[in-house]
Amino acid sequence: MTKPDPTRETLLTALLTEAVPGWAIRVVQLNSLVADRLGVTDTDVQCLHVLGRHGPTTPGVLAKHVNLTTGSASRMIDRLVAAGCVRRVPDPDDRRRVLIEPTQEGLERVTAAYSGLIARTRDDLDDFDEAALTTLLRFIRTAEHSTAAEIHRLQSTPDRDSQ
Numbered sequence: 001m002t003k004p005d006p007t008r009e010t011l012l013t014a015l016l017t018e019a020v021p022g023w024a025i026r027v028v029q030l031n032s033l034v035a036d037r038l039g040v041t042d043t044d045v046q047c048l049h050v051l052g053r054h055g056p057t058t059p060g061v062l063a064k065h066v067n068l069t070t071g072s073a074s075r076m077i078d079r080l081v082a083a084g085c086v087r088r089v090p091d092p093d094d095r096r097r098v099l100i101e102p103t104q105e106g107l108e109r110v111t112a113a114y115s116g117l118i119a120r121t122r123d124d125l126d127d128f129d130e131a132a133l134t135t136l137l138r139f140i141r142t143a144e145h146s147t148a149a150e151i152h153r154l155q156s157t158p159d160r161d162s163q
Contacts, residue, residue: 038109087101
């Protein structure tokens with residue numbers, strides 16, 4: 001049996017207990033500041049990210065993406081409509097349903113709010129070659145998948161207080 005590489009273990013520990021949690025905390029802080037500037041809540045900003053990634057979607061699907069009840073999602077959508085960030089449009093495939101889509105103004109405001117981070121991160125990544133960028137992309141996608149799996153596991157398991 002081979003012994004674990006101590007350098008690799010040190011790097012993994014630093015990555016998983018320091019770097020990634022530190023980054024996650026900063027992203028949460030940034031999203032909170034962006035929410036304040038847009039006049040919405042942190043969850044509303046998550047909704048805007050979901051719409052930016054996946055395009056127009058139904059309120060129910062949106063609720064699942066941001067872990068809200070349909071009633072809470074409806075209130076979130078009302079706030080985002082009032083803030084000029086999204087609009088309700090008829091679903092072209094089923095006229096009984098509506099889709100939520102970002103407005104041009106909403107997209108521009110969100111893009112402006114994150115433009116400094118995007119520019120700074122692009123500059124930070126200038127020294128990374130294609131192989132390193134590919135590895136980073138693979139790591140981030142894997143981490144997102146692992147996080148989604150953990151969310152699902154926790155949602156499927158009763159917490160200690162409810163037993």
